[in-house]
Amino acid sequence: MFRVSIFGLLICLAFSVSDLGFAAQQPHIILVMADDQGYGDCGYTGHPFVQTPHLDDMAKHSVVFNNFHAAAPVCSPTRAAVLTGRHPIRTNVPNHGHYLRPHEITIAEALKKNGYLTAHFGKWHIGSVQKESPTSPGGQGFDHWLTGLNFFDRDPYLSLNGTHKQLKGQGSVITMDHAIDHLKRHATTKPTFTVIWFPSPHDPHRETPSKPELYKGKPHAGYFQEITLLDEQVGRLRQTLRDLKISDDTLLWYTSDNGGLVKESSGGRERKGSVYQGGLRVPSLIEFPARFKSKTISTPTISSDIYPTILALTGTSVENQPRLDGIDLTPFIDGKTTKRPKPMGFWHHFTNGQATYSDRFIKQLMEAQQAGKETPLPNRLLKNVNDFPSYPKDAYKKAHAALTDWPYKIHAIYLKKKTTWELYNLKKDPMETTNLATDDPDRLADLKSKLTTWQQSVLRSHEGKDYSKKQ
Numbered sequence: 001m002f003r004v005s006i007f008g009l010l011i012c013l014a015f016s017v018s019d020l021g022f023a024a025q026q027p028h029i030i031l032v033m034a035d036d037q038g039y040g041d042c043g044y045t046g047h048p049f050v051q052t053p054h055l056d057d058m059a060k061h062s063v064v065f066n067n068f069h070a071a072a073p074v075c076s077p078t079r080a081a082v083l084t085g086r087h088p089i090r091t092n093v094p095n096h097g098h099y100l101r102p103h104e105i106t107i108a109e110a111l112k113k114n115g116y117l118t119a120h121f122g123k124w125h126i127g128s129v130q131k132e133s134p135t136s137p138g139g140q141g142f143d144h145w146l147t148g149l150n151f152f153d154r155d156p157y158l159s160l161n162g163t164h165k166q167l168k169g170q171g172s173v174i175t176m177d178h179a180i181d182h183l184k185r186h187a188t189t190k191p192t193f194t195v196i197w198f199p200s201p202h203d204p205h206r207e208t209p210s211k212p213e214l215y216k217g218k219p220h221a222g223y224f225q226e227i228t229l230l231d232e233q234v235g236r237l238r239q240t241l242r243d244l245k246i247s248d249d250t251l252l253w254y255t256s257d258n259g260g261l262v263k264e265s266s267g268g269r270e271r272k273g274s275v276y277q278g279g280l281r282v283p284s285l286i287e288f289p290a291r292f293k294s295k296t297i298s299t300p301t302i303s304s305d306i307y308p309t310i311l312a313l314t315g316t317s318v319e320n321q322p323r324l325d326g327i328d329l330t331p332f333i334d335g336k337t338t339k340r341p342k343p344m345g346f347w348h349h350f351t352n353g354q355a356t357y358s359d360r361f362i363k364q365l366m367e368a369q370q371a372g373k374e375t376p377l378p379n380r381l382l383k384n385v386n387d388f389p390s391y392p393k394d395a396y397k398k399a400h401a402a403l404t405d406w407p408y409k410i411h412a413i414y415l416k417k418k419t420t421w422e423l424y425n426l427k428k429d430p431m432e433t434t435n436l437a438t439d440d441p442d443r444l445a446d447l448k449s450k451l452t453t454w455q456q457s458v459l460r461s462h463e464g465k466d467y468s469k470k471q
Contacts, residue, residue: 025315026115026191027290028183028250030237031082031306033195034230035075035123035151035202038260039068039267039281041227047265050224051214054235058254058285063292063333065284069302069404070258071325073272073279073348076125078257078303079197083107083126083140085307085326089350090461092385093126097150097354100126101385102134103467105318107307108141111193114316119144119182122175122197123151125356130365131162133381138162142195146178149358151202157362164366170207171199172226176233180240187246198233201226203261220262238287248289251313255303256282269432275346275402275411276432286333297332300406302344305329322466323457340406345454349399354383388464396455403451410447423447 039045043052044059045066071081076096077088083106084091092101100106108118120137124147127135137145138161146160152171157164167174179196186192200207205222209229215221234254241247259279260266268277284301286292291313304326311318312328325345331337364376375381397419402411407427413420423436423444437444460466 027288027313028187028191028246029111029116029193029310029314030250030252031195032234032237032252032254033079033082033197034227034254034256034283035198035200036258036261036272037201037227037230037256037283038262038265038271038278039283040265041224041260041262042283045267045283049215049218051228052231054231054238055254055283055285058234058238058252058287061289061294062285062287063294064296065286065299065301066296067298067300068255068282068284069280069300069344069346070256070282071303072346073258073274074353075123075202075257076353077348079124079126080104081302081304081326082306084322085304085324086322086461087304087325087345087347087458089347089458090322090325090466092462094347094351094462095349095353096125097356098126098351099128099135099383099385100140102139103385103464105321106141107310108137108193108195110141110311110316110318111314112141112143114314116191116193116314117144117186118142118193119179120195120197121146121179121182122171122195123148123199123358124197125150128381129159129162129164129362130375130377130381131159132375135382135385136162144182146175148199149361150356151199152358153199153204153206156199157359157366159362159365164362164369166363166366170229172207172229172233175199176236180236183240183244187244187250196237197257198230200230201261223261251286251288251291251310253284253286253306255284255306257303258282268430273348275348275400277426277430279348280346292333295333295335297329299332299338299340300344300404301329301332301340302326320468323461343403343405343450343454345401345403345451345458347399347401347455347458388462390463391459393456395459396452401451401455403447403454405447405450408443408447410444410451412448412451421448 044056070078072078074096077093080088080091080093080100084104091104112118120142129147156171157166215224259272263271266278267281270276270278308326309329368376397414409424411422421437424432
């Protein structure tokens with residue numbers, strides 16, 4: 001009897017240690033991202049009428065980053081930054097519709113090596129959705145995926161692990177349906193990494209929440225309806241985590257890919273598409289009850305910080321890691337520091353975007369697949385991911401670049417015949433209205449140097465100088 005009791009005790013201890021390790025070292029990770037939601041487009045951030053009760057409740061129990069920035073003011077580049085921790089131009093995604101190089105190491109690949117089951121649901125927009133392409137979700141480290149090439153809404157054409165089909169219903173609801181089903185199947189047996197990238201509230205705003213009459217007569221009603229629809233889906237997700245009894249041991253991170261479509265509530269000057277704050281500032285919440293207490297962090301942060309933070313929290317190491325722009329945010333969350341150790345760089349319109357028609361292209365792929373024909377879109381398998389340009393030393397003098405070294409932010413607007421420099425103190429002037437470029441020449445010179453050095457390093461990365469053999 002004594003031997004049986006000791007054996008039973010050892011078994012219990014083994015399970016306890018296993019459970020502790022699962023929760024502490026391999027929590028479930030869920031990254032949720034809206035498509036075009038600005039910082040001010042939530043109830044908890046002070047919007048005058050939009051209803052986001054689930055995000056508001058999540059904010060009460062989360063680490064709230066109230067100075068969080070998208071890595072770029074449009075969608076594809078920010079998605080590349082989330083997956084790699086690097087500025088998107090480094091990764092070959094300077095604008096919308098460009099492809100993330102397979103040479104990059106993604107967070108899905110890193111976590112997969114650490115025992116995670118990886119899945120992607122929703123908008124992709126950084127590569128192909130053809131199974132044979134190394135730029136597809138499957139090629140970039142995801143075990144399972146239901147994905148659109150770009151934004152989608154009602155009755156979308158999507159790719160399920162490379163099988164193309166049309167699904168009936170609202171795209172954002174379909175996205176969450178499949179994500180929840182995946183979690184129900186797998187999250188109680190092994191650690192999961194789940195990416196949910198909503199196709200909304202991107203225009204043309206054809207999706208509606210449970211109360212379609214919401215915001216009738218209000219300006220931008222369709223936009224705000226889709227934000228409330230997203231909020232309802234977040235509510236479904238959080239309830240599922242509670243029902244599965246894994247909510248405490250799940251890190252749920254919600255954010256957006258760029259500033260909003262309504263300038264007045266976007267959180268700064270201008271809106272989506274701009275390197276001013278209105279195009280970059282976005283909501284960001286981390287709910288992780290087993291590890292983090294609720295608090296607000298005002299330190300400037302950016303979507304490229306997601307990658308190193310997740311790797312640190314899961315104890316995931318990466319060999320031959322290319323240069324990162326993001327940083328591990330756990331020291332800020334744990335209260336060990338409030339100062340960001342390096343600036344945040346932004347650079348937009350270095351190259352034009354490329355049109356991506358999700359439903360049109362996937363429908364063509366589906367029809368060819370069902371007919372047993374070869375792909376009608378061979379040019380969309382790789383695009384230019386294996387091309388490595390060579391840049392002259394002054395190639396950085398192009399488009400609109402900016403660098404935030406808190407509380408100051410410098411802008412370089414490169415025109416054909418001259419460069420316009422702007423300098424703002426974001427703490428005193430969050431709307432970037434008072435240009436200090438002539439009033440503070442020493443600071444301007446210092447930030448000019450930092451911005452130029454950073455831009456040149458970005459171009460060296462785009463040339464392929466960071467890569468060793470892909471892991």
